[in-house]
Amino acid sequence: MSNAPSGRLPALVPGLASALVWGAGQLINRQAGKAAFYFAFFAGLVGWEIASGNYYAGMDYTPRSNGGFFVKGLWGLFTLGTQSRQMTLTGLSEGDNSVTLLASGLIALLVLALLAIIWIWGVRDAAGYRAALNAGGPRESSATYYKRLWDNAFAYIMLSPGLVLVVFMSVLPVLFVILVAFTNYNRDHLPPKNLVDWVGFDNFGAILSGSAWTDTFLGVLAWTFVFALVTTVASYALGFFQAVLLANKKVRFPRVWRSIFLLPWAVPAIVSALVFRSMFNGQFGPVSQWLVDVGLTDDRIYWFTDASNPNLARTVVLLINLWLTFPFFMALVGGVLTNIDASYYEAARMDGASAFQQLRHITLPVVHKTVAPLLILSFVSSFNNFGVVYFLTEGGPDNADYRFAGSTDLLVTWLFKLTFETQLYNIGAVMSLFIFLIVGTISVWNLNRSKAIREL
Amino acid sequence: MTTQLAERPAPSGTAAPRGRRKPRREGLSTVLIHLELAVVAAIVIFPLLWVVGASLSPGDGLGEVSPFPSEATIAHYADLFTETSYGRWYLNSLYVAVFNMAGSVVLAAICGYVFSRVKFKGRKAGLLSILILQMFPAFLAAIAVYMLFLNFGLLDSLTGLALVSIAGALPYNIWLMKGYTDNLPASLDEAAAIDGAGRLTIFARIILPLMRPMLTFVAITQFTLPWMDFILPRLVLQSADKQTVALGLFNMISSEYANSYTTFAAGAVVLALPITVLYIVLQRYLVTGAAAGAEKG
Numbered sequence: 001m002s003n004a005p006s007g008r009l010p011a012l013v014p015g016l017a018s019a020l021v022w023g024a025g026q027l028i029n030r031q032a033g034k035a036a037f038y039f040a041f042f043a044g045l046v047g048w049e050i051a052s053g054n055y056y057a058g059m060d061y062t063p064r065s066n067g068g069f070f071v072k073g074l075w076g077l078f079t080l081g082t083q084s085r086q087m088t089l090t091g092l093s094e095g096d097n098s099v100t101l102l103a104s105g106l107i108a109l110l111v112l113a114l115l116a117i118i119w120i121w122g123v124r125d126a127a128g129y130r131a132a133l134n135a136g137g138p139r140e141s142s143a144t145y146y147k148r149l150w151d152n153a154f155a156y157i158m159l160s161p162g163l164v165l166v167v168f169m170s171v172l173p174v175l176f177v178i179l180v181a182f183t184n185y186n187r188d189h190l191p192p193k194n195l196v197d198w199v200g201f202d203n204f205g206a207i208l209s210g211s212a213w214t215d216t217f218l219g220v221l222a223w224t225f226v227f228a229l230v231t232t233v234a235s236y237a238l239g240f241f242q243a244v245l246l247a248n249k250k251v252r253f254p255r256v257w258r259s260i261f262l263l264p265w266a267v268p269a270i271v272s273a274l275v276f277r278s279m280f281n282g283q284f285g286p287v288s289q290w291l292v293d294v295g296l297t298d299d300r301i302y303w304f305t306d307a308s309n310p311n312l313a314r315t316v317v318l319l320i321n322l323w324l325t326f327p328f329f330m331a332l333v334g335g336v337l338t339n340i341d342a343s344y345y346e347a348a349r350m351d352g353a354s355a356f357q358q359l360r361h362i363t364l365p366v367v368h369k370t371v372a373p374l375l376i377l378s379f380v381s382s383f384n385n386f387g388v389v390y391f392l393t394e395g396g397p398d399n400a401d402y403r404f405a406g407s408t409d410l411l412v413t414w415l416f417k418l419t420f421e422t423q424l425y426n427i428g429a430v431m432s433l434f435i436f437l438i439v440g441t442i443s444v445w446n447l448n449r450s451k452a453i454r455e456l
Numbered sequence: 457m458t459t460q461l462a463e464r465p466a467p468s469g470t471a472a473p474r475g476r477r478k479p480r481r482e483g484l485s486t487v488l489i490h491l492e493l494a495v496v497a498a499i500v501i502f503p504l505l506w507v508v509g510a511s512l513s514p515g516d517g518l519g520e521v522s523p524f525p526s527e528a529t530i531a532h533y534a535d536l537f538t539e540t541s542y543g544r545w546y547l548n549s550l551y552v553a554v555f556n557m558a559g560s561v562v563l564a565a566i567c568g569y570v571f572s573r574v575k576f577k578g579r580k581a582g583l584l585s586i587l588i589l590q591m592f593p594a595f596l597a598a599i600a601v602y603m604l605f606l607n608f609g610l611l612d613s614l615t616g617l618a619l620v621s622i623a624g625a626l627p628y629n630i631w632l633m634k635g636y637t638d639n640l641p642a643s644l645d646e647a648a649a650i651d652g653a654g655r656l657t658i659f660a661r662i663i664l665p666l667m668r669p670m671l672t673f674v675a676i677t678q679f680t681l682p683w684m685d686f687i688l689p690r691l692v693l694q695s696a697d698k699q700t701v702a703l704g705l706f707n708m709i710s711s712e713y714a715n716s717y718t719t720f721a722a723g724a725v726v727l728a729l730p731i732t733v734l735y736i737v738l739q740r741y742l743v744t745g746a747a748a749g750a751e752k753g
Contacts, residue, residue, distance in 0.1 A: 099607045154655055155576035162563045162626060166589065169623030173600030174592055180603065191607070245493065250486040259736055260497045263504060266735030268684040270702050271728045274709050275507045278717065284518040286506070323499070331743045374747065384593045386687050391706070412595060416687060419599045432596045443591040 008134055015127030022119060025126025029133070033142025038122040045070070045115055064096075070108045077105025080183070084195045098196035099185060106175055110167060181429035187422065203430045213427070216402040216414070217434075224410045227318065227389075228382035232375055234322050239329025244363065246330075247337045258334065265327035273391035276320050280304060280392075304393040310407030313397055317408050321388050325378070332374065336367045376446040380439055386412045411435050511721035518717040532722040540716075542723055544697055545704040548614055552682040552689075552700065555618035560629055560678040561671055563622065568633025568667070569659050573645060583634070590627040595687045597624060602691035617692045621682060629674050635748065636670040637663065673745030676738060680731050701727050 009028070018025030023039035026032075053068025063075035064082065081096025133139070140148075150157075181203055185196045207213045242261060246254050264272060279285050282302030291297045304313045340363065348358045389395065390413045395406035404422050405414045411431065418428040502523070509523035511532055536542040570576075571583060601620050605611045640663065648658045682689075682700065689700045699707075705727065708720040735742060 097607065099603065103604050103607060152576075155570045155574040155579070158566050158570045158574075159582075162567045162630070165563070165619065165623045166626055169601070169620050170589055170592070170597050170627070173597040173604060174589075176604060177596060177600040180600075185603075242496065245489055248489060250482070251489060251493070257493050257497065261500060262736060262739060263500055263732065266732040266739075267504065267728050268680075268731050270684050270686060270705070271507070271724045272503065274705065274720075274724065275503050278518055278709065279503060279506065281518060286521075289519075323503075328743070328746070331739060332747060335743060335747070370747075380591075384595070386595060387684075390686070394710070412593070415599065416595070419602065420691060425603060428599060432599065436592055436596060439593060440588070440591050447587065 009130060011127045011131035011134065014130045015123050018123045018126040019119075022122050025123070025130075029126060029129055031129070031140075031142055031145070034125070034145055038118070041115060041118050069104075070112060073101075073105040073108025075105075076101030077109065080197060081191075081195050085192055095192055096195060097191040098183075098189075099191045102179060102183075102196070103176060106172060106179065107168075110172060110175075114167075177429045177432050180425055181433055183426055185425045185429075186427070187424065190423070199426075203426045207427065207430055207434075212401070212403050216405050217431075219399075219402060220405055220409055220411055220414050223314065223408070224383060227314075227321075227385070227410060228379050230318055231321050231325060231382040231385075232379045234318070235325035235378070236329050236371070236375060238322060238326040239331075240333050240364075240367065242326065242330045243333035243337055244359065246334060258331075261330055262327045264324050265331070269324055269387050270391060272324060273320070273388055276323075277304075277392050280316060282306070302397075304408075305397050307397040307399070307407075310397055310399065313393055313408050317389060317392055320392060321382075321385075324388065325382075329371070329374075329378075332371060333367050336370045337363070340366050373446065376442065380442055383410075383439060383442075384412055384435070385410060386416065389413050390416070507721050507724055510718055511725050513718055513721075516716060516718055521718060521721070532718045533726070535719050536722050536726065540704070540708070540719065540723070541696065541699070542701070542704065542726070545699050545701045546726075548698060549683050549700040549702070552614055552618045552621070553679050555615065556621045556682050557675050557679040559618065559622040560625060561675050563626055564629035564633045564674050565664060565667055565671060566659075567626075567630045568637050569663055571630060571634040572637035573642075573663070574655070583631075586627040586630055590631060598688045598691055601688075605692060611692060612694050612698050614693070614698060617689055618682075620688060620692065621678075621685070624688075625678060625681070629678075632674065632745070632748065633667065633670060637667065640666050669741065670745065670748070672738075673741055676734065676742065677745070680734065683727060683731060 014025030014028045016025070017028055018038065021039075022042035023035035023037070026035035026038060049068035049070050051068070053071065054066045055068070059066055063071050067073075067075055076096075076098075079101075080098040081101050083093075083096055085095030086093050129140070182198055182200060183196050184199045184202070188194070189196045207217050245251065246258055246261075251257065279287050280303040282288055282300055282305055285303075288297075288300040288303070292300060301312075303316050306312060344362050345358055348362060353361070389408050389410050393406065393408045395409035395413050395417065397407050399405065399407045402409075404417050404424075409417070412435070415428050415431045415435070418424045418431065506521075506523045509525055510521040512528040512530065513521040513525040514527055514529050514531075515521070571579065571586075598620070602611075605616065610616055644662050644666075645658050648662055653661070684702055685700075686702050686706065689703055693699060693703065701723070705720060705723050708716055708723065
């Protein structure tokens with residue numbers, strides 16, 4: 001038994017050793033290769049901190065001036081900087097950039113979280129392996145370990161590129177938005193000129209406490225709901241109607257008609273929306289001109305800019321959006337219709353059902369069963385619609401009661417303006433959270449009904 | 457009355473009075489159906505015809521264009537490439553589109569395969585986080601990305617734009633590929649595993665070819681997306697030579713009726729034509745793909 005471990009060490013010892021110095025427990029277990037693997041991460045962590053920081057002998061340590069990537073990052077995340085840029089005798093002093101500190105702190109936190117997984121893994125491995133040895137299990141060389149690792153970790157290794165991309169390009173920004181919602185980061189507090197501070201729930205309070213913000217939020221929210229609901233219902237209804245008509249055997253050249261009706265879906269929405277914008281231009285557009293020429297109206301109609309008639313703009317936006325969205329439902333319903341068994345209809349005809357009864361009791365239920373999940377999806381994507389409103393009206397006509405929003409602004413276009421045009425990042429972040437809450441609730445409710453969640 | 461007589465079909469012995477009236481009603485409904493189809497078709501086509509006409513109209517302003525210009529000219533198409541930076545924008549969009557397509561297809565295929573076929577710890581948690589991330593609308597991340605890029609000086613990078621696009625669409629695409637792979641017969645993998653094939657070989661040789669229909673869907677949607685996307689490029693790109701086609705066109709039309717409406721129309725047609733043809737030709741793939749995404753979540 002030459003390769004038996006020296007004495008019967010309790011499993012806790014290598015576990016604790018690995019918790020203090022990564023890989024130490026593996027070394028006690030005489031697994032040098034594995035020890036090096038874990039130690040490399042430890043050395044990387046410490047090395048990174050020291051190399052990026054300002055460490056020297058006899059320093060008067062403060063996180064702000066000496067801390068490296070991790071220490072200064074976490075310090076920045078908590079304080080958001082302590083010294084603003086000031087005028088001194090030697091010129092403008094270097095102040096703290098709160099937003100950079102916030103973001104770096106978040107990145108440091110994420111990296112630490114990923115490293116913590118490896119740390120826990122190492123501790124469990126050291127203790128678990130020793131426990132197995134004590135129970136009389138066989139030794140394992142580092143080489144076999146790596147082979148086993150590849151087999152077990154295949155999934156993680158294959159997923160890691162996607163994971164890293166999603167963590168840094170999706171998860172990080174989302175977390176960042178959540179944090180910004182609790183700060184006063186806006187045009188009055190723009191780094192590097194000013195410091196940004198944590199303000200708790202002040203921004204939420206501002207939006208919900210009955211000021212002009214509340215009116216704007218509720219008004220825009222209500223219109224967004226109307227927009228999403230009308231779009232979904234109307235495009236489904238029209239799409240269904242067109243599909244049923246096209247399925248009629250009396251129609252000549254159904255494929256030609258179908259391709260024509262699909263055009264609004266196939267043409268990029270940005271192009272169609274910009275074309276409609278110019279057609280409905282009040283001053284030069286052809287629609288106003290035509291109405292005057294025909295004699296239906298005396299003056300040109302300012303479809304999207306007439307502040308006294310916001311519902312006109314809203315109606316036109318809805319109609320144009322119907323133009324854009326009905327073809328997809330038509331194609332979808334058309335696909336379902338071709339798959340309905342013809343014998344259903346034959347049986348119904350024998351029982352003397354009229355064409356309308358067949359439609360009502362056979363076609364509609366079958367189609368509805370397939371299309372229902374897409375209705376929710378369509379509602380959510382209309383709720384999140386940016387392009388149609390922004391390209392057509394840019395939110396107009398102006399609404400004096402609203403803050404930085406026009407009468408046709410949806411939550412998303414308003415959010416875009418708050419961030420990009422007025423630099424009210426904190427309010428924009430709160431709005432983002434509200435939108436996520438609403439969309440997330442609808443999606444979760446939809447998921448609970450579907451089989452997808454049970455198939456996980 | 458004479459027309460009614462003429463339309464009446466030759467009487468047959470068994471025809472009841474109701475039977476005689478039926479063909480006329482059928483004829484009427486056929487006419488009505490075609491009338492409705494024609495009206496909708498006219499509404500659908502008119503704006504598109506109008507922009508094509510505008511791009512061929514002589515003159516510059518919005519007020520002067522007509523859907524059927526009497527003296528058609530292709531000068532605005534030439535202007536597009538000589539007077540504006542349309543060629544530059546087009547190449548930028550193409551770069552982002554190809555990058556976005558390639559990255560999305562590779563990552564969605566690999567991750568979809570792993571989530572569908574490999575059992576590993578954290579799989580369920582991973583799928584749940586994908587579902588949640590997929591709900592988080594892409595533009596919310598876009599706004600955060602803007603703030604982050606702004607403060608780190610990373611704005612104005614086409615590669616950065618493509619990476620954000622890939623990441624934004626990845627959760628949905630993984631979900632789509634996972635659902636599709638779930639429906640491929642597992643016996644294929646098992647047979648290959650018995651023959652001694654490793655997991656990488658099984659993925660590359662057996663699963664990947666079978667994934668092709670859904671990968672085509674991902675490829676087309678991810679290739680066409682950057683051509684139409686506005687909010688993300690608007691936030692991330694700034695300098696004049698980094699604009700994409702969508703941004704360029706919007707600027708052409710939103711700068712209050714600058715005298716270039718006809719050139720805008722030409723640009724819109726050049727942008728729309730390839731994508732429209734692609735969508736019409738591949739409509740079956742695209743509609744089925746979108747429906748599959750909804751069924752799975």
